[in-house]
Amino acid sequence: MKFFIIILLFCLPTTLLAAEFKVSGYGSIVGGKVLSGQKDPAGEVEFQVDFYDYAYYDEDWAWDKESKVALQLVASINERLDATIQLVAKAADEWSPDIDWFYLTYKLNDASKIMAGRRMLPMYYFSEYMEVGFAYPWIRPPANLYWWEITQFNGLTYLYNFELGNWDFDFSAFFGKETQTKIKSHDFWRNRGGYYFPPEGVYISGTADVTWSDIMGVNLAAANDWLDIRASYFSTRYTTTSDIMFFDEIDTNGDGIADTVIERRTNPDGTPIRSGQWSLTDFDLSFYGLGGSMYFTYATVLFDYNYVTYDDGYGSRFPTFYISAVYNHDTWQPYVGISQAKLKITRDFDGFGTGEAEEHQIMTLGLRYNVMPGAALKFELNKFKDKGDRSPWYDFSYHNDATLFSVALDFIF
Amino acid sequence: MLSRKLALIVMLGTAGFMSSVAAEIAVIVNPANSAAVTNDELTRLYTGRSSALTAVNLVESSPLRSQFDEKGVGRSSAQLKAHWSKLVFTGKGTPPLELATEAAVIEHVAQNPNAIGYVAAASVTDAVKVVLTLN
Numbered sequence: 001m002k003f004f005i006i007i008l009l010f011c012l013p014t015t016l017l018a019a020e021f022k023v024s025g026y027g028s029i030v031g032g033k034v035l036s037g038q039k040d041p042a043g044e045v046e047f048q049v050d051f052y053d054y055a056y057y058d059e060d061w062a063w064d065k066e067s068k069v070a071l072q073l074v075a076s077i078n079e080r081l082d083a084t085i086q087l088v089a090k091a092a093d094e095w096s097p098d099i100d101w102f103y104l105t106y107k108l109n110d111a112s113k114i115m116a117g118r119r120m121l122p123m124y125y126f127s128e129y130m131e132v133g134f135a136y137p138w139i140r141p142p143a144n145l146y147w148w149e150i151t152q153f154n155g156l157t158y159l160y161n162f163e164l165g166n167w168d169f170d171f172s173a174f175f176g177k178e179t180q181t182k183i184k185s186h187d188f189w190r191n192r193g194g195y196y197f198p199p200e201g202v203y204i205s206g207t208a209d210v211t212w213s214d215i216m217g218v219n220l221a222a223a224n225d226w227l228d229i230r231a232s233y234f235s236t237r238y239t240t241t242s243d244i245m246f247f248d249e250i251d252t253n254g255d256g257i258a259d260t261v262i263e264r265r266t267n268p269d270g271t272p273i274r275s276g277q278w279s280l281t282d283f284d285l286s287f288y289g290l291g292g293s294m295y296f297t298y299a300t301v302l303f304d305y306n307y308v309t310y311d312d313g314y315g316s317r318f319p320t321f322y323i324s325a326v327y328n329h330d331t332w333q334p335y336v337g338i339s340q341a342k343l344k345i346t347r348d349f350d351g352f353g354t355g356e357a358e359e360h361q362i363m364t365l366g367l368r369y370n371v372m373p374g375a376a377l378k379f380e381l382n383k384f385k386d387k388g389d390r391s392p393w394y395d396f397s398y399h400n401d402a403t404l405f406s407v408a409l410d411f412i413f
Numbered sequence: 414m415l416s417r418k419l420a421l422i423v424m425l426g427t428a429g430f431m432s433s434v435a436a437e438i439a440v441i442v443n444p445a446n447s448a449a450v451t452n453d454e455l456t457r458l459y460t461g462r463s464s465a466l467t468a469v470n471l472v473e474s475s476p477l478r479s480q481f482d483e484k485g486v487g488r489s490s491a492q493l494k495a496h497w498s499k500l501v502f503t504g505k506g507t508p509p510l511e512l513a514t515e516a517a518v519i520e521h522v523a524q525n526p527n528a529i530g531y532v533a534a535a536s537v538t539d540a541v542k543v544v545l546t547l548n
Contacts, residue, residue: 024501024502026498082504086502103504105504115504119504120503132499134498135498135502136495223462225453295487300492328489328492330479330489330491373494376495412498
């Protein structure tokens with residue numbers, strides 16, 4: 001893929017002399033603060049908003065978690081061929097610009113086209129534009145649904161649109177692969193015990209490398225004058241490896257409290273201790289989704305239902321849903337929403353049992369104020385509740401309850 | 414559709430203050446164009462669902478623009494702006510060309526057989542053909 005990008009970057013300047021450019025962009029300035037909540041096992045009151053970039057808020061105001069700015073450049077090379085590049089700089093990455101997207105669009109005919117390169121992976125209803133805050137009512141799509149480490153992929157997408165009566169259909173098929181290295185979110189699990197149930201005193205830590213290979217999927221979207229609906233499916237091989245950190249807890253006087261803790265992150269030869277041989281994840285993942293928007297005269301209802309299956313030893317299933325209603329005043333758009341995510345263990349692995357290992361909910365109340373044509377100011381309250389019956393899997397995936405207040409200025413240009 | 418009516422009834426009471434004085438809007442095409450344009454087709458063209466004709470818009474600062482967004486497309490200007498930003502940044506569409514004046518819209522439509530636009534009904538000239546009138 002990198003080779004492909006380099007070749008294209010070298011070709012572009014000569015090709016683009018004759019090309020037509022379109023420059024646009026979007027951005028968000030987001031600040032937030034946890035108003036109240038319970039402490040997590042590490043003693044913090046946190047609210048996670050983005051697992052991919054591992055953004056979370058605590059009890060101090062922060063503006064560097066979700067703020068971002070992006071520049072999109074579309075070059076029409078000829079009547080059939082466009083090159084699109086999106087540069088995104090995120091506060092979470094110390095504003096270092098990243099090529100989020102880079103793809104070529106080749107128009108086969110009026111109804112179909114092929115996109116080749118790096119794009120957003122069309123998972124959830126809002127996945128393809130989840131970074132464009134201006135495009136949706138809230139400050140962010142519900143964080144308990146949109147939590148995957150992988151949000152983009154390198155590959156091919158075929159798009160075909162057709163009409164049937166009052167309906168317009170968009171069909172797409174895609175395949176590709178994606179690897180993300182040094183993902184911060186996995187640091188979250190440090191010191192939390194649970195997760196992959198390592199032996200006592202051994203912890204999984206640091207960043208992880210995740211690969212989704214053999215991504216293959218289809219989308220079908222249908223729209224008429226008041227309804228927009230989209231069904232999606234894909235499958236992939238989900239592989240994770242991570243750096244491991246060991247804590248040797250030494251209890252010298254036998255009172256049950258560790259007197260000395262020795263941290264080991266490297267092998268004797270200085271290399272990081274990797275989890276490669278442990279296979280943190282190495283199984284097939286399937287994603288099913290149905291989402292949409294219903295446009296009524298004075299309100300819009302947005303919904304998303306998803307079901308993810310892991311072909312792992314536990315038979316893990318993740319049913320999730322989201323529903324939100326927005327009042328459509330041109331200037332003021334108040335909204336409410338509720339999202340819920342569950343993890344069901346359906347296969348008894350080694351006496352581990354079956355049942356619901358995780359359940360959490362986010363209630364959202366907010367207001368979007370369309371300050372000017374290309375900018376919206378948003379105020380939002382989110383209440384996160386861990387509803388999981390964690391017994392017997394107490395620490396499996398504990399998230400502390402918390403209430404978050406955030407403000408955002410979303411803009412496009 | 415039942416729920417749609419219900420939502421309308423529920424919201425109607427609170428929305429009385431939204432109505433404003435409005436001009437009649439004429440949807441115009443090139444005289445050479447014999448296509449009939451329905452309200453539904455108009456929504457399709459201005460939301461990027463159809464590219465059967467090439468839509469042109471008035472700039473956002475034009476008072477007629479927001480009236481057209483409401484009456485012609487059935488969405489608020491803010492909703493449409495958000496809708497187009499989603500298409501632009503997913504590579505799935507380009508918003509209609511924006512022209513500064515009604516005269517510019519008439520000129521553009523008169524010169525492009527495949528164009529569709531709109532102006533105040535009172536501004537229509539012989540250079541274009543009216544296919545739909547929005548009250």
